[in-house]
Amino acid sequence: MATRKEIKQEAVARVKDERAAKRARKDELEAMTSDERTAAKASDKTAARDAKAAAKEERAEVRSTMNRAQRRELKRRERVYRKVKHRPRRAIGWGLTAAAGIGVVALAAPYASAFGRIAGLEFNDAGPEAVAAREAALEVVEAISDEGMVLVQNDDDVLPLADAAKVNVFSFASFNLLLGGGGSGGTAVAGAPTLYEGLEGQGIEYNEDLYATMEEAGAEHTEGSSNFLVQIAEMAMGNAGNAEPAPDYLTDEVMEQAAGYSDTAIVTIGVAGGEGTDLTQEGLQLTDEQIALLDTVTAHQDDVILVVNAGNQMELGFVEDYPQIKSVVWMGIPGPQGAVSLAKIMSGEVNPSGRLTDTYAYDVASAPGAENLGSHSYTNADRAFLEYEEGIYVGYRYYETRYLDDEAGYEAAVQYPFGHGLSYTDFQWDAIEPVITDDTVTVDVEVTNTGDVAGKDVVQAYFSAPYNGGIEKSAIELAGYAKTGELEPGQSETVTIEWDVQDMASWDTEAGNYVLDAGDYAISMATNVHTPVATFDHEVADAVVYTADADTGYEYASQFAFAEGDVTYLSRDDWEGTYPTAPDGTEEASDEVLALMDPEIVPAEGEAPTYGADNGIELADLVGLDMDDPQWDAFLDQLTLDETIELFSYGAYKTAEVDRLGIPSMTMLDSPAGLNSLFASLEAAAYPSEIVIASTWNDELAYAVGESVGTEAGIYGVDVWYAPGMNLHRTAMGGRDFEYFSEDPLISGKMAAGMVNGAQDQGVLTTIKHFVLNDQEVNARSGINVFTSEQALRELYLAPFEIAVKESAPTGAMSSFINIGGKWAGGSSELLQNVLRGEWGFDGFVSTDAVLGSWMDPAQAALNGNDVMLAVLAPGTVSATEAAVEEDPVGIGNGLRDRVHQLLYTVTLTGALS
Template identity: 30%
Template structure:
């Protein structure tokens, strides 16, 4: 008899209420104030608001696909304003847009149902992923709408949604603003005394045309904050809370300014091969080094007040650099929080170097007007090293390293110059990722980088510090070249997992007794027998991504894995018989929903698994507050504990290489340091609860969605190590996550899931990862009859490379593993 842990009461739980209240209180830290002429916060005398835009009533809580969360409620901006006592005066305009959305949804749903009827439910999910519903363009705003609004204050909510399975397009209505949006914003900006633009988006949009419009008093990047978005935004608009977020990406003035713009994903018509020819020059590393001015730089964000940052001291030894700063709120009205960002500039030698790289950061507490705080921020000397493929080592080249202190990547001051007299290695490794074909990377040699008027003066007058190269220690890595062999030492005893837990035997001694068939079955997970791609329903936790296999005679029980990373994605309402047999109905993935019958059989029981939709990863990262992120991780961990979910398939931590990635909202940043710190913090929060763990994904170089299972990422070893693996390394070392998920794509001709050096040599040998490695879902299963340039990953090679689990897997995967062993294809 199956045990279900979900509550049977349909009433909102105290846990739901507490978690929503907590996120509401924290969410302002995740919002980025891009522009403000003093209009925000709105005064208490403002009672009526003219509300427009596609996100006003249809506010996006988070993206689509497996990153979606089935929460009980989603608080839209309109609802948030009205619950706070403000009157929304544009009901007619909002109602007209409702009709447009309803018609578009009906058309979309009819098409989806037709696909399912003809090709089956799995085909329906694939259609939903590859052709996500996009809400229709807004209707025009008329002078009549404005006249009848009866207020001098207007708010326009511009929303965008995207998700798993499809990248965005550089077209109007997606990356660019639609003509209808621009026309409405121009008219509103010219018609209202106070006009505020809210960006309800999970990824970058083109703001160049926006910034040319006169009369926009404030632009607030509210992001996608989960199911309480409307409440949190209202709090910020009227000053109950204050925004303190900073951008985690560079917002270019033109999409073509991004170095990967021409060849990214579908942009050149080739989704089979992705060439990372920009090398290490990703995000601000590129814009700064090649002196391209963005609309908004990395780390940028205003506040309702102003701050001063004064560097008090900088010290260095062979291990750490410490920077002590005083931050003061120099405003007279509003409180606020500031983020101190420290960048380093390394000398160019045999290795090219970016203009600067983020090395450390810290955020103040909430400072009242006139209040101050002293922060001491430290980071390892070795973090200033670059990877040399020639030496197969992390290397600090001789020369001068500059320490820059400020509150955004283009608002810093050089405060110290550290001299290193000779080149030193910090870690000796071996090269793991040879290129499968030649590729020329862009070069910054003879390029004039970004600079500013006082930079030369600051270099000449910076505090001089010295590093003794003989004091910097060299770390040597020991690699495992062969798998260990375990022999059964206790043939007369049948070892169980409980005896291993009680330390009567070791796990190796248990493994030695298992047959090849048993081990293969344990390595291949399940979706719960009755599950489809739609439901992904684990038996004990319906709607979860899957369960691992069991071995009853050994006492090995399954563990449950659930999607993320914006909360748990579970079936919110399901039904079972009196004997606890799960009944069909309730499965949901976006628009693909199998409704529950109005009533079940006699004696059946209804269960409820409503989860909290937390802010998406990009919004969390915009807080630059690791304590906040850890706290929100605890929210997820608590819900995992309640529903008996063991591994959360999150955090997503791929790099924002290009703004068109459909899944960027699931990831933190263009910067690997910030990415790694955020993932470590979220992991610490989840794993605060014993028995619950995170799954870092997607490992690695999974940076676009189109053709994601068959794309070959051609990328240099240095670029991989400095940009695309660095965040994973930081998270592993700082938080000891219980799991890692390998990605679908190939890396230089080898599937990530089949890559021994990625899984064993890098993660386990170099970083010390000691948890479970699993594949992404169906990685070695052919889901369609489509023909691709590259094949799916090999099931036996997944195991040989070091994956402990293939999820959810199939009988064919088990058979392939057993056959490979029998044929002598041993690791």
């Protein structure tokens, strides 16, 4: 057996050799002509694909001849190699620039004043109403963590534990459960019950001698920082999470005592995610120390319960190497009542009813999107780029399609399918033949609890569209879902799932519309994406073309040719030939992309807006008026240019005010897991992360979160909530996956709509975010160019936002840092005007994400539909906007007027004027 040092030295040497070869090849390519280089790169891509396939076959052959110990050492070598190879990817994003860049001491006077506006925010969080709201929120929080946790495995019915059970709790991670994520999407969970307190509350005894042994070895309960900038910095430096030491402290004597105490053990593993950095594949695997811990525990304990405390899909194939691991509970990042809910599930007080919202693959890097995840830059421009070469094949859409009619291949790739989850009881379904009209599909399913304990069930509906080449189609897609109420043994409930026929159509980029192809469709009711209970056939005799949005009448058209790039997208016609490959470091931005990165302002002709009129109108006079009421023009004429620019520029957490016109400021706060203030003190309730909310598959609980946050916000004087987050889990490595709902756009959109409706019914506005393609943290805050097919953009990444807009009418949206192709999302009229406002009928305001770079150009925002700049250091934005108006007084001037019109209309919808 090689030592750790020897393995690392071997990995370093291997990576050095690979990098040297890559540099040499790069030099060779640069010396070629353009045509030669194109041919050579194509050849390299084919060779790389062939080499990868050959290496995979060789590894499989070698592994088949190894014993368990040899296989583990091989895995260990590969983990260390990947860690060394991908180390450059880890330092990304905010890094420490957020904390350092806004240090007040270093700021000039105007910047200090701008920052002081935010830091000076005060909240009414100590009164009896506020205290009562936080107490009420705990009930919502616990209900969600009760229903959001997923019983993934339960061999021999080890769970629930018997009455008066005794357990051995192992792992340092058990001392500090990960209850909230890091960054602006995190929450402060100081004082939350520990796992041990949760067990005690359920009458489950734990081995106190073992607990003391771990304490003596260095395990301790820590609160963690409640400052979100500190959390971001910790993530960037790799300090977040629980480090498991080598289990040397588990001596033979300790383990003999534990075996005498109980034959049941609990082991916790976890992964922390946060804003500003992504995870690596290695980070989603067991460490050597965790493997050693499991080796030790399983050698002395017959029944092991594994608790997976992570917001990202970890690689859990190791569970199959340990027959002693009988039960697996995924608890996600569950908020402050997580330990209580986990203990209730273990005791049986709560029958788990959560379902996974992601596919759990044995190898997270087997997802095609993982091939080009990371940091890649142009040779001719100071800009990173990312190509979504996988097209529509994200999550289950890839695995279910790639392994269609290949069950052995599927079982080798997927451990737990999307939608998977177990219960302590059994259910029987009676699905009635779907009722299908020209517009809708409706299915009724009678669910009966045939087991011995009460429980809730989730009915999932899927459709499969015919594919004969042409437009890419997933072999199966989620069409709808419903969750039953609590059913007592023998009790039944009929649930109804309905969706639009158009939801089964595909985007035809060439034609610029949606098309429902003719052919045979399968409609299935299933317990997860791979396990149908009842399937029905439906024939579409003739193709149906949808040329306009059914809700708004807006005519469809392809809008995002500039986002497609020079990219070959994955096709089920040729999996091997179109499979993604990582960039080789020689990529150049095309002239077209360079032009998008540096947009030119052509001064407009016409009349500049009127400024400084004296019409005697205050903003309160406009409350209740439509945006197109003539009174608005008379009111806006009163603004000076300086006031207009300030209203547009000061959009970070507190908007600008104009006392002479009765314009108050709005207070706007993060985050999807509960209100937080980056710069001012605020005590507010912490909620489960969005992935746990989605894992309830219960729209009513999503509404309850929004309702609870909205109630709090009203008490604290908060007008706008920066939530919910709606980007997709494109890969398992996304640093903010905990903060987003799922790999699937439908459940993401439905959950978001529930949260928005809940908050806005309390009079608190929301901003659905981050619009769009903010699915990776690497380079996100440096203006990365993201390329994707328009089909994938519409069917996956835009779809959650479209659902939310149409089902909850959010009053705000937050554009992303991302450059679509090369055009900043906050400066894209195609995105903000044509699709968001035109196709979908959105009539709210759009804010930027935090203004961190010059690519977030206020001139482009003003011209193209982004209403307010979330600029912490607003004077810089003011200066840039003033320069733009001087260059183009008509175009930028009228653009700013439109932006401020939308913003002030939003103010009239809040309680800020009361």
